[in-house]
Amino acid sequence: MNISFKDIALIIIASILVGFIYNSLNPKGISLIKEKKELVFESDSLLLSIDQEVETIDSIKTSEITEKELIPKGNNVRKDSVQKKEENKIIIEPFTEPKAIKIDLAYKLYQQGVKFIDARMPDEYSLGHIKGAYNIPFDGDESYREILNNFSKEEILVVYCGGTDCDLSFYLGNELSEKGFKRVYVFFGGWNEWIENDYPISKN
Amino acid sequence: MVRNKFLEFFLLAARIILSFLFIYAGAEKISDPESFSQAIENYKLFPIYSINFFAIIIPWIELISGLLLLFGIKVKENSLIISSLLVVFTLAVAISMMRGLNFDCGCFGKPSPIGWKKLGENFLMLVLCVMLIIYDSKLVSLSDKTKSN
16 A cells, blocks of 8 residues: 555645635635624614514504604614604614524514515424514525515615524525615524423424 | 556546446536535535635536546546545535435536435545555546656
8 A cells, every 4th residue: 555645735726726816816705704693682762662662552653743843862772773753663773793592582572573584494493483474495596586585775775594503594694785785683592492481383 | 657448447447437326417507506506505504704715616526537637637536626525515515415404416517416325425435536546547547757767
């Protein structure tokens, strides 16, 4: 068994050289050091804001016009991520990267009628999913993504997958943000936490 | 050395199968480096700063070794390179299975989940590789015939 380790070294060095040269010339090339994309959790003030607004929903509806006039320019209320509410809809400032949310906020948004997207494969989706959620499997083909054409880029979208261990919602969330959706949330706890809390589900 | 004709043909077949698999795997990863980098990250086995280094060089090692193997140049050496890659891949898949992770293995272009099937495939390829390291393969080869005889 005469194996030339010199040749092996040569082949590997040649591969490394070609790899780096090709990568630097390739328009799709990647950076030498991978940038870690990390999820930022949405601040708890949003949760508090929704709570307050739900409590005061009736009073706001009746006094909307007067309240608008009463708020002076540069008021602290403006700085909060939730600005105002119209017809039971919360308004959130747009952001470029998806933000993570936990079960409490996810359920609040769900109650507001926000669209949920299931990033798991169709067979898992059909075994059970959050009631009313759309299925856009991240690893699935493009046809699933056609439904996105019906969504407004301004809409709030909540993406989820199996639970905290799965990355599908994170990837799909990034994809949606790159596609121009401005209010993408990744529901971190996902399906597992949803069923633990006995929140509405459906099967088909 | 008198060599069995059957063995020679078998080794040639092994060479061709392995080389096509690795040329395809390498070329596919070269065409989409971002996905491969993501695939390596999924395994959560390597520090983040080393991931793109591997993502840049591994596909080319696969492609170049595959091509050399196909043309019968430095068969033993290239088989050793490929088998080392296979051992690393197999370990990565096995560790991920033990951790209960379930994601696309990033092996060949189309999504294929990690699991026993993947381990089996890798093991078969490894057996072919080891045979090539032991017996070499000189049939239909571009390397220097005078030396090998």
